[in-house]
Amino acid sequence: MSAALEHDPEPVDEPEYRWPIPPAEGWTADDLDRIPGLPPHTELIDGSLVFISPQTAFHGRCMRLLENRLLEQAPDHLDVMREMTVKLDSRNRPEPDVLVFPVDANTGPAQTWYEPEDIVLAVEVVSADSRERDREVKPRKYAAAGVRHLWRVEQDGDKGLPVVYVYELDPATRSYALTGIFHDRLKVSVPYDIDIDLTAIDRRPGA
Template identity: 35%
Template structure:
């Protein structure tokens, strides 16, 4: 694989303009967290497969007012000095957003889903939920796989207006049945196998 040279930020920290100027075909996943460029390896095929299968089922169940995509940038904080722009594994957001435009503003996002990998456990369980809650994204789901937990499960959370953090709303092993952010009743066997 040829070496990749990234441009340097225009100042001491990365701005949104610096981040947006990065090429789209980087061999790694990158995000922008409080003005720092965060580089992660591309996920394993099983990670992508679970995200793709779950996204397809979410898309089938979502009302027309929502659209579902995988690995797309969401602008969580537009702070000039410490912006936050990352790509969750799955994003469910308003159909008002033009899918040709990036990033998706956080106020149009109703649900983000992270599929936990052995290398992203800390980030997906602790760091990302805090960033999503700070951006006031109402629903967060975390998918634990057989490689990250004793059993496959989807953990669902909803933003608590009193604390500004997420509260657990369920742990789903074989089937997920929820009414928020929209009605969904799904056998998880097809997602995990």
């Protein structure tokens, strides 16, 4: 007697996802909390939704290293968090990879964004799909909104380690000045005393 043929289970019909249709004037910063079914870490740039590609190991480890070291060394009046949006204006709500801000800018567990004037430091770790936004678009918008310090982090092509480009806002021109490029070790005195071993990116916290 021949064995019965095995059949693949019947496909299960899943409801078709309907992408949100933007209004004629584009989305607003407040819409970001109201649009159903958005992927995690969706940003709003110039009234358009920006979806984030899957994270690389470098990106995730870099955020972990910077968040942990910034928090360890922060004075008591400052707090550190990763991947929270900043409402720059009604049409722009980007999500820096790491943020430093005053403790009293926290409003509670349901909070989803911060004011730009509260941001002491914004950190952007550059990904393949975000190079133009992280190198040009976001810095210009952060500066115009008055964010005082910005770090742009790139991966060194030879060592695979973080390279940190440190910028400080010129309040007269509302533009950033590059104050340093750091390999292997980042040591600065503003916005507070910070010393980070960038070669520790693959090291577990506390190791």
